[in-house]
Amino acid sequence: MSTLRINPPPMKHTLSLLLLILLSLSHRASAAEWRGVVGKTAAESRAEWQRVTSGEELARGKEVRFLPKPNYPLTTDDNDAHDLTSGVLSARKDDRVWFSKDAVGWHYGVGTGTGILMIVDLGQAQPVGQVALRTLGGREQGALELPASVELLASLDGTHYYRLQRMAKLTPAESELSDFKTAFYIPEEGTAFMVPLVCAQPVRARFIALRVTPQSSLFVDQLSILKATDGTALQDLASFPPVQVFTDGLAAVPRSGEFVVTTNIVTPNWIEIQDFTGTAPGKSLAGFRLELPEGLELLPQSKPAFTETKLPRAGWRSYEFARAASHGSAADATPQGPLYITVHPGAKIPQNASIVLTGLLDGQPSHTLEYPLQLVEIPTVPPLPALDISLAWMSDDEEKVWPDFLPSFSRMGFNLVSTFPRNIPIQRDGTWPSAEFLGQARQQGYRVVYNESPFHVMDGVIRSRLKAGKIEPAEAAEIFNQVKGQPGKYLSPLYRGRFFREELERVAKLTARAQPDHVYLDVELWARAVVEAKQDPRVQDAWKSSGLSWDDFITNLGSEALGSLVKAIRDAVPKRQLTVGLYNSDPDRSVMDGMFQWTKIYPGILDVAMPSIYVQGRALDVARRLRADHEALQNRQIIPWLTAGTYGKFPAHLMEPMVLETILNGARGLTYYEFSDFDPMDFYFHARALAALGKFPQLLQTGKPIPCQGSNPALHYTCFASDSEALLLVGNYSKAPHDEVTVPLPMKSISQAAMVDGQSLPIEKGSISMHVPAGEFRLIHLTAHTAGEK
Incomplete structure (x- = not known):
């Protein structure tokens, strides 16, 4: 392959606007929409598809190119390329399309992990108004589920593609995060259904591509591309983020679309493999090569395993990686890394320097x-x-x-290190491998956070021993819900037997070993168990005897179980002042995991609220959630879970306002899921936000959010103040074209106003004025008369 120079996408991406709505709404929309509904019969779903896709069809009879090719034997035939554009739904009237030759299906398979491509060439550029794909969900069998993510791509020339939309599937525990824009949740409880995924982002394009990433399998039976109606305003493709699309071979690309090396701190890079070889792992040797210019070096701590090779270019260094053999969607999608790259002291690297990535197949280059x-x-x-x-x-x-x-880590603002002691066993000599590391961390001023998934471990132990025949039927009946005289699928919320007691002992023992300052609990086990438990006669009897409502009864059980666990934790380290939090629990979510009612577990059991805010960098959503929590609590005992990429990577610059909104809306800190989601620029913008806040240590200690508003209703306003100073954050997150605003000073005593970068703002008639360009924000420090010199 020839060498191509790929320009990185701009830092300011146009965010996709995705909406999951009921199919009963009209399919004509002014913004991009994804739609789906659960609970309709197959006949109703089919009738709705016809209504949703009424219009001038551009895809009819067109060939669909699939990469990789469909592989499910019960659906695969010679007509797959035209099945989706026939205009005729599957012959299976019950919508169990995985039995139909007129549907198209994949079940695991090489290349599915990086997304199944479906490409339609319309023959010439057309005004495209809507794209729809009818997709199987419901998990009637374990693998028959909705995809992990769906992307809509479009191109004028078949080479340069742009991402119009992307939507990721949420887990049940995070269903409340369904914002119907970039993430969705639809219950899948064992009955098959077909969901139309619909995009109405009007553009002019010749090539339409869907990149659908399955969790395990994918089944579809129709693809519709409707022509935009006369008079529809078409958006310029170039206004959307560019995306690379490969249709053959194997390519290695930077996951974030750009290659960044941080000069003063070594941070991890990750490489994404896009595999369209169609070759099963083990049949060929697949890997990639990284070439670095003079002055850069790959450190030996990097993964996966690599060897340094010689290059004819003087000064350059070349490293070849053997990609670990994998099979199936989850393994294929795993990013390669972390790659740790350092800059040699005194190295003079030219401004136009570049790196080279090459996919390797049996030692031969694929894409360079x-x-x-x-x-x-x-x-x-x-x-x-x-x-x-x-x-x-x-x-x-x-x-x-x-x-x-x-x-x-501390230079980037982190002041706690994490430990998962259940994954680090005691050695034969009686030592615990993490003890020395945590001791060094404490000496350097860090505190320790112990992460634990209690009850999940108990569930795993029970199922393992049951499979091995080590649990008698009578005990199994006590452990599991009983439904119609048979064991159910899930643990009974009433169970407090030996495995429950052993679980408390296990967590207490690990707490004593780690000696943490914070304990973060992740419990996402009970939601389905609670639904099933309502059918158990024993649970029904206990409920009736309690005289309580069902909600009160079941959340009392949750409070008792969680209280017993947290007591065991605290008793294990009686001299430590612990901060205990439960993932995804906060006032905004009254009941978590079907069992834990916020008003019953805080403050008696938990110390902090820990909302999960995995919203792809949307600072406005972060601000609203934390503002609601702070108003409900009337204190700052909030440590949210944020992310740099869960449910999809987002432009790194959105990290900065997200972090600022977190702290300035009343959180006492933040934590992240997870390490492998972070690219170098994520760390950069995280640190940039904290460095700005760190200039005002006294304010961070004594301040709190106060009401604030400005003259422009399209902008967002956050103010965090003490008696003597304040930080004002004004964000144009909605990208409003009218960006001028006047903000009345939140306190009468303010005498000075300046951007955090030092630019002074005049105060006129008790207000300050500024411009906040689309997609940007302004952070202003306000000083009161009594504050003295800055």
């Missing part, structure tokens, strides 16, 4: 791609004693391997 090299210095964050900042979902081994981890 050149990317501009970006060198970035991460801001140094001062100590933040008023805040609790962690990347909690990061393993002990990942921390130990990261070059210069302890000094580097």
